[in-house]
Amino acid sequence: MKKGQLGFLTGTHAVNDLYQGAIPAMLPFLMSERHYGYAAVSGLAFAASGVSSLFQPLFGLLSDRKPRSWLVPAGAVTAALGVVAAGLSGTYLLTWVCVALAGIGIAAYHPPATSQARAAGGSSQKAMSIFSVGGTVGGAVAPSLVTLVIGGSGFDASYLLAVPALVMLALWMLKGPWMRWRGHTEAPPLTTGAAGKPAPDAAERTDDWRAFGRLVAVVIGWSVPYVTVTSLVSLHAQRDLGQSEAAGAVVLTSYTAAGAVGTLLGGWVGDRYGRMTSVRVGYLTALPALAGIAWSPWFPLLVVCAALFGAAMFLPFAAQVTLAQDYLPNRPGTASGLTLGLAMAAGGLCSPAFGWLADSSGLPSAFYALIVVFVVPAALAVRLRDRVLPVPGLRSPVPAETADTGAQ
Structure with missing residues (x-):
């Protein structure tokens, strides 16, 4: 490093x-x-x-x-x-x-x-x-x-x-x-070795577009609840639980601050137990936390659920970025641009629909609808396959034949 x-x-x-x-x-x-x-x-x-x-x-x-x-x-x-x-x-x-x-x-x-x-x-x-x-x-x-x-x-x-x-x-x-x-x-680019020369297995570093497409679908499904909860959780505290604007800010701050903690924790979990562990634990924890946000009848419980949801949502964040680059080792910039850019935009475009649902049926209905939507990326995330590639800058890269191509 x-x-x-x-x-x-x-x-x-x-x-x-x-x-x-x-x-x-x-x-x-x-x-x-x-x-x-x-x-x-x-x-x-x-x-x-x-x-x-x-x-x-x-x-x-x-x-x-x-x-x-x-x-x-x-x-x-x-x-x-x-x-x-x-x-x-x-x-x-x-x-x-x-x-x-x-x-x-x-x-x-x-x-x-x-x-x-x-x-x-x-x-x-x-x-x-x-x-x-x-x-x-x-x-x-x-x-x-x-x-x-x-x-x-x-x-x-x-x-x-x-x-x-x-x-x-x-x-x-x-x-x-x-x-x-x-x-x-x-x-050096990700496909080169320590001295700037092509890595021994560079020719075998094929782009796995099928696995990358599944990951993009997961990220789109991730971004829909992330953007929607960010927009609505403080209003939920104020309008449904009768809290002040300051209390709504506390919920939102807890949610975003927990996201930073979850990002760091996800990196530690990925190094110690494997990045797919951080992905799966993150999504499986975020699902009940989102249900807690929708159901919470008390403000303190809402704060706890929002913080848990924020941390869980960002637990897989670093792993998703590196996994995208390993699925497309010859196009790391494209991998980053699509997962961090276009996929997030698609999720953001879906969020107004939940705002309209909240206007017509109330905020809890919007959160319950989010739970139904979030089941899909959570199920896809559990089925994602890791792909181990040689690390740039190391003199002894991982043999290509030991890598999981992610095509399973």
Whole structure:
């Protein structure tokens, strides 16, 4: 494991996802100061998340054709410029374009950064979980930073939001030890050996699209309850259990914070007991936790169930990323782009249906419907097969004949 490189990439992930979290944090200020309506704000949210999710697989394809490590700083800086320009723009159309630009920058960052983090972490699931938590931390910091800058000084001070990206860019351009891979500034692709030469079994590293398709279906099924619970759980506490807005925030915070804990725990479980253990335990634990959210008659129980659900949902997160890259060893960027981008977008597009159900039949009905939907990815996740491939950078790769191809 290249700890210096992994640590630096984790920091860049925090910076990049800070701007991903800054956009929704800006929406209340845009509504109050520019008098945007709900439809206009929804359009900005789509410009950020929808555009980003659609472009991410394209950047994955680009990074697979040729190493483009410069997309890591370029993506984060583009995201920062988009957010700053959105704060300084005057018209809604220009604001929408700037937010879409930020989404494209966020999309450009993830595939090459995820591939580099995998190369830096080797076979360690904990390494990928640490990299993933960096993004969670950045997203968690974003609301406080936006409130401090825009809430304190108005949109005219939006340029201050670019500081984290500029610091990260300066560190990248210094080409310090944290960026070096055996004396080079480019990490070797996943299909090469320690000295940059093709691994002995590189020719036998075939892409298992069938297994990858099953994994994408699992991730889509994962994203539907994740996005929906994120949107509705605080409202559930307020409207069904009679709690205050502060109590609703406590539930949401517990849910998101537990996700970070679950990501780290999943990496540890994957290293100690195998990554498929973290996948199966995560889904099988998340299902009853989701039922607990739907049924909870008391607020403390809702908080416990929400925290358990958040931790369980992120227990398989790092394993799913590395498993996708092992299913498509010749296209790690594409694997990252599809699982982290397009699959998440598909899940997000399904979530409004549960909002309509909540409007017509109540929030508990929406949560019970989620349980029925979530049974499908949970059943598919239990049947996923592992695929063990030689670790990049190791001199003694695992023999190809011992690998499980995942086609069973």
